[in-house]
Amino acid sequence: MSGAALGLEIVFVFFLALFLLHRYGDFKKQHRLVIVGTLLAWYLCFLIVFILPLDVSTTIYNRCKHAAANSSPPESSNVTGLYATANPKPSQHPCFKPWSYIPDGIMPIFWRVVYWTSQFLTWNQLQTIGIAAANTWGLFLLVLLLGYGLVEIPRSYWNGAKRGYLLMKTYFKAAKLMTEKADAEENLEDVMEEVRKVNESIKYNHPLRKCVDTILKKCPTEYQEKMGRNMDDYEDFDEKHNTYPSEKSLVKLHKQVIYSVQRHRRTQVQWQILLEQAFYLEDVAKNETSATHQFVHTFQSPEPENRFIQYFYNPTFEWYWECLLRPWFYRILAVVLSIFSVIVVWSECTFFSTTPVLSLFAVFIQLAEKTYNYIYIEIACFLSIFFLSICVYSTVFRIRVFNYYYLASHHQTDAYSLLFSGMLFCRLTPPLCLNFLGLTHMDSSISHQNTQPTAYTSIMGSMKVLSFIADGFYIYYPMLVVILCIATYFSLGTRCLNLLGFQQFMGDNDMTSDLVDEGKELIRREKRKRQRQEEGENRRREWKERYGHNREDSTRNRNVHTDPKELNFSDINTNRSASKYTRTNNRTERDRIELLQDAEPLDFNAETFTDDPLEPESRRYQPGGRYHSMSYAGIFDDV
Numbered sequence: 001m002s003g004a005a006l007g008l009e010i011v012f013v014f015f016l017a018l019f020l021l022h023r024y025g026d027f028k029k030q031h032r033l034v035i036v037g038t039l040l041a042w043y044l045c046f047l048i049v050f051i052l053p054l055d056v057s058t059t060i061y062n063r064c065k066h067a068a069a070n071s072s073p074p075e076s077s078n079v080t081g082l083y084a085t086a087n088p089k090p091s092q093h094p095c096f097k098p099w100s101y102i103p104d105g106i107m108p109i110f111w112r113v114v115y116w117t118s119q120f121l122t123w124n125q126l127q128t129i130g131i132a133a134a135n136t137w138g139l140f141l142l143v144l145l146l147g148y149g150l151v152e153i154p155r156s157y158w159n160g161a162k163r164g165y166l167l168m169k170t171y172f173k174a175a176k177l178m179t180e181k182a183d184a185e186e187n188l189e190d191v192m193e194e195v196r197k198v199n200e201s202i203k204y205n206h207p208l209r210k211c212v213d214t215i216l217k218k219c220p221t222e223y224q225e226k227m228g229r230n231m232d233d234y235e236d237f238d239e240k241h242n243t244y245p246s247e248k249s250l251v252k253l254h255k256q257v258i259y260s261v262q263r264h265r266r267t268q269v270q271w272q273i274l275l276e277q278a279f280y281l282e283d284v285a286k287n288e289t290s291a292t293h294q295f296v297h298t299f300q301s302p303e304p305e306n307r308f309i310q311y312f313y314n315p316t317f318e319w320y321w322e323c324l325l326r327p328w329f330y331r332i333l334a335v336v337l338s339i340f341s342v343i344v345v346w347s348e349c350t351f352f353s354t355t356p357v358l359s360l361f362a363v364f365i366q367l368a369e370k371t372y373n374y375i376y377i378e379i380a381c382f383l384s385i386f387f388l389s390i391c392v393y394s395t396v397f398r399i400r401v402f403n404y405y406y407l408a409s410h411h412q413t414d415a416y417s418l419l420f421s422g423m424l425f426c427r428l429t430p431p432l433c434l435n436f437l438g439l440t441h442m443d444s445s446i447s448h449q450n451t452q453p454t455a456y457t458s459i460m461g462s463m464k465v466l467s468f469i470a471d472g473f474y475i476y477y478p479m480l481v482v483i484l485c486i487a488t489y490f491s492l493g494t495r496c497l498n499l500l501g502f503q504q505f506m507g508d509n510d511m512t513s514d515l516v517d518e519g520k521e522l523i524r525r526e527k528r529k530r531q532r533q534e535e536g537e538n539r540r541r542e543w544k545e546r547y548g549h550n551r552e553d554s555t556r557n558r559n560v561h562t563d564p565k566e567l568n569f570s571d572i573n574t575n576r577s578a579s580k581y582t583r584t585n586n587r588t589e590r591d592r593i594e595l596l597q598d599a600e601p602l603d604f605n606a607e608t609f610t611d612d613p614l615e616p617e618s619r620r621y622q623p624g625g626r627y628h629s630m631s632y633a634g635i636f637d638d639v
Contacts, residue, residue, distance in 0.1 A: 005100035006110075009050045017043040025418050026411040034415040037121065041422030044118040045429040049389050051114075052433050052456060053381035055107055056365070056442055057098045057374045059454045064095035064372060066452060098374030107455035115459055118426040136473060138431035142392060143477060145428070147484025149391030150341040152398075155489075158334035161327035163288070165507075167281045171519030172505045172512060174274055178522055181267040184260070191260045192223050194253060198245055199227050211250045218257045220264075259414075266412040273410065278523045288323045295319040299530060340387050344439075345485060348478045351439045352446065362441040385436045392432060396424050435478065446475070 021039050119134060159165050195215060202212050216224055245253075279298060287295050295318040343360050350358035357363055361384055368376045400406045405417050437457060438446040444453050487493065494504045498511070506512045 003102060003106065005054060006051065006102055006106070009054070010047065013047045013050050014043055017046050021418075022411075023409055024407055024411070024413040026413075030415050030418070034418055038418040038422040041118065041121050041426050044114050044121075045425040047114060048118075048429050048433055049385055050382075051110070052385060052436070053378045054100045054102060055111075055454050055456055056381050056437075056440070057100060057378050058102050058107065059442065059452060060369055060372070060377060061095060061098055061101060061374070062104075063452050068095055094372075096372050096374070098378070100374070100378065108458060111456050111459045115430060118429065121422065121426050134427065135431045135434060138427045138429075139435065139474065139477060141424070142428055142431050142435065143481050144484065145392045145395040146344075146388065147481045148488050149395045150344060150481070151485050151488040153391060153394060154334045154337035154341055157330045157337060161330040161334070163281065163285055163327075167278070167285060168507070168516050169505050170274065170278045170281055171516045171523060174278060174519035174522050175515040176503060176519075177267065177271055177274060178519075181271055184264045184267045188220075188260045188264045191253075191256050192219065195219060195223070195257060196227055198250070198253065201244060206244065208244070208247060208250060211247065211254075215250065215254050215257055218254070218261060220261060262412075262414050266408055269410050269412055270408065275523070275526055279527065282523075282527075284322050287319060290319065290323075293319050295322060298527070299534065337387075341391075341485075344388065344391075345482055347439045348435075348481050351441070351478075352475045354441065354449070357441065359439050359441065361436075361439040365440045365442070381436075381440070384439075385433070388432060388436060392428055393425070396421060396428070434474075438474070 017039055021035070021042060025035060025038065027035060159169075199212055199216065202208055206212075216227065219227075283296070283298055286298075290296070294315045296315070347359040347361050351362065353359070357366065364380050365377060368380065397407050405420050407413050407417055407421055433456060434443065437443040437454065441449070442454055443457050444451060445457070491506070494506060498504045498506060498509065503511060503515060
């Protein structure tokens with residue numbers, strides 16, 4: 001297994017970074033350099049997080065071999081952990097090679113390549129001052145983001161168990177998103193009007209026509225078709241009488257088109273996702289009081305492609321999970337995450353104390369180091385650094401600086417936000433790993449132990465150049481995470497933003513209540529609109545089925561022949577003379593019957609649907625499933 005674990009994690013982390021980038025980016029529409037740069041930044045940062053536990057276990061094994069090779073152990077006054085015991089003998093603690101052992105010489109080269117490549121993507125400084133400056137700035141951001149994530153992540157899962165809270169917050173988001181959606185549509189209309197003017201002024205033989213065609217390709221399809229119909233490309237231009245835009249103004253217009261189209265598409269996608277979430281939360285609230293324990297959806301959900309999932313995730317299982325098990329699962333998960341957060345905060349405030357050892361991370365690692373339980377060491381290191389990474393990285397994904405930096409899922413993130421997130425990851429990951437090694441006392445500059453350092457700290461050893469930073473800032477600045485956690489717990493940042501006019505979700509605020517009511521009304525309108533659409537589709541489907549049966553019956557009636565065995569020849573002979581005079585009338589009657597059978601059935605209860613939201617409604621839905629006419633036209637009714 002020598003080096004196999006390293007290779008597996010390298011491959012796994014690559015596909016993890018690729019999956020996340022596919023979720024937030026758009027491979028088909030964004031530039032290849034943006035995709036490659038962001039993928040490389042995310043991959044290297046995630047790789048550091050996953051490989052660092054292997055470095056820790058390998059370092060502990062190397063320390064054991066070094067101790068076993070020496071005839072006398074180090075003095076107990078200079079070391080802690082494994083070597084703090086009185087006169088240990090190498091034979092009492094044999095050195096077991098970890099399953100993920102990495103041969104000597106590989107990790108230093110690996111860390112040099114990974115670290116300097118990630119730093120090249122964001123910093124271009126000298127080695128000596130560059131590492132210290134980068135880690136100082138990164139640690140400054142790390143503590144800010146970590147203090148928010150340590151409180152917000154457990155609280156989000158705790159609030160996720162409260163259906164009423166989630167539904168109110170969804171209504172609040174709907175009101176805010178509708179405002180942004182309307183603004184994006186208005187902005188797109190204005191930009192498209194500018195494009196239309198430019199398209200009409202610059203004809204086919206103008207030198208800047210290629211620039212205009214490039215701009216048109218970035219416009220939505222419906223606008224391209226409209227502009228193509230309303231323009232004659234074969235008209236010559238007259239430079240004397242017409243004023244044409246400059247190339248610089250076309251470049252600016254091109255940027256505006258890209259931004260407005262991206263923003264419009266993003267708000268449209270997010271609106272549909274938010275509607276589905278609101279409808280589902282309302283369904284959960286209705287099904288909580290169901291006596292049949294069968295989950296019933298308001299709208300028919302698409303069936304999963306996997307039959308195995310469809311078989312087990314049936315309405316009964318869905319009801320027990322959504323209405324009974326999921327809230328308790330979220331509460332338990334919130335409690336576990338809260339315990340992890342308390343451990344992190346305590347260790348951040350006490351990791352500089354080596355005698356006694358107060359950092360809980362260092363205590364756990366040193367206990368496992370005594371028995372050389374490498375599996376436990378790697379699991380403990382991975383869970384610890386993974387939790388720290390989730391707290392920091394999730395905050396990066398939640399940050400929204402107006403509309404300039406915004407990571408949106410479902411391939412709706414723009415190129416600038418992707419590159420900016422990659423830059424943040426590259427700046428945050430190295431100080432995050434150094435902070436973790438300090439919490440576990442694996443960093444000799446923190447623990448002041450004369451022991452073999454990890455390969456990662458050997459590469460980052462130049463941070464000791466500035467002593468006031470290494471012995472002051474790196475030690476005491478992480479203690480500020482306590483203040484940030486308290487501020488996050490009492491939502492001081494949210495309250496300040498709300499006072500400044502930025503609408504934030506707060507349960508005890510009048511503005512929040514107004515937006516919740518507005519969002520609830522918006523969701524109700526969309527639900528009514530979708531219900532009418534589904535009912536119209538059902539009626540049209542029933543009409544088609546009924547119309548098809550009538551056509552089949554009429555065809556069948558025309559093809560029916562009388563059996564000769566059933567004919568009464570005596571009656572035929574008796575009535576032969578009478579049929580001579582009634583044959584014409586019978587044929588006419590038969591034709592009339594067939595004509596009526598082939599006629600289309602009239603449904604006076606059918607409803608005509610249009611996409612115009614201003615169309616007056618003159619129908620009211622009744623429990624029977626039909627709309628009955630009313631005596632007035634509701635012009636201001638909802639759609």
